[in-house]
Amino acid sequence: MAGRWMDLGALNARGLPGADALGVAIERMVTGIASSVESERGLAARLNYLTKTDAGYEAMDRAGIHVSPRTLMAWLAEERIPNKANRSRLDAAYWDLRRRNVAADLKKRLNREGRGTRVEINPVDQTRVEGKYQRDLSGRSLNVRGVWDRAVDAWMNDDFDELDAVWDVIIEDLGSDYDAYTYVSSVGWAA
Structure with missing residues (x-):
C-alpha cells in the first residue's frame, strides 16, 4: 500500500x-437479475442461467450446491423450492458465474x-x-x-x-x- x-x-x-x-x-x-432469489421469478431466472452451461454447474459446485439431478429437475420444474440455504447458495453461484462471464467484457x-x-x-x-x-x-x-x-x-x-x-x-x-x-x-x- x-x-x-x-x-x-x-x-x-x-x-x-x-x-x-x-x-x-x-x-x-x-449487472444481472434484479429480482431477489426469494421471489419465484428471481429463483427461476437464476436456475435457468446456471443450468444452461457447464460453467453454471461448476459455479453451483463452487457455491456448495450438491443435490441430486432429480432435486435439480424438481427445482427447474418449480415442483419444489430450494431451502433457504440453497437459495442463498444459488444466488452466490449466479453472481460468481455472472462475474466470470462479464470479466472479458469489462477488460475490453x-x-x-x-x-x-x-x-x-x-x-x-x-x-x-x-x-x-x-x-x-x-x-x-x-x-x-x-x-x-x-x-x-x-x-x-x-x-x-x-x-x-x-x-x-x-x-x-x-x-x-x-x-x-x-x-x-x-x-x-x-x-
Missing part, C-alpha cells in the same frame, strides 16, 4: 483503501483499445476533521491505461494485494500528491 496513513480516522477522516474503492467500482459494472470496455478510461478519484471525507488538521485535497481525474487486465483479474480472484499494487500504479500518475490518495471516498468512471 502506497500510503502512510496508518491511522486513517484518528482525526475523524473517513475513507477506504483505494484498492477497495477500485474493486467496488469494478463490481458496480456487473476499460481498456478501450489502448485508450484507457478516465477515472475520477474522490479524496477522503474530511468534514469531521478539525480545520487545522485538514489537508487541501480535491477530486482528481486521470486517464488510466495499461492496468485494466490486472485490475479485473485481481477483482475476479479477490486478490487485495494485487488490486493494491494496481492502485499504486494508478496513483503514481498523481505526482508528489499520490500518497494523499491511498485512501479515498470513492472511485468512478463512465465505461
Whole structure:
C-alpha cells in the first residue's frame, strides 16, 4: 500500500483503501437479475442461467450446491423450492458465474483499445476533521491505461494485494500528491 496513513480516522477522516474503492467500482459494472432469489421469478431466472452451461454447474459446485439431478429437475420444474440455504447458495453461484462471464467484457470496455478510461478519484471525507488538521485535497481525474487486465483479474480472484499494487500504479500518475490518495471516498468512471 502506497500510503502512510496508518491511522486513517484518528482525526475523524473517513475513507477506504483505494484498492477497495477500485474493486467496488469494478463490481458496480456487473449487472444481472434484479429480482431477489426469494421471489419465484428471481429463483427461476437464476436456475435457468446456471443450468444452461457447464460453467453454471461448476459455479453451483463452487457455491456448495450438491443435490441430486432429480432435486435439480424438481427445482427447474418449480415442483419444489430450494431451502433457504440453497437459495442463498444459488444466488452466490449466479453472481460468481455472472462475474466470470462479464470479466472479458469489462477488460475490453476499460481498456478501450489502448485508450484507457478516465477515472475520477474522490479524496477522503474530511468534514469531521478539525480545520487545522485538514489537508487541501480535491477530486482528481486521470486517464488510466495499461492496468485494466490486472485490475479485473485481481477483482475476479479477490486478490487485495494485487488490486493494491494496481492502485499504486494508478496513483503514481498523481505526482508528489499520490500518497494523499491511498485512501479515498470513492472511485468512478463512465465505461
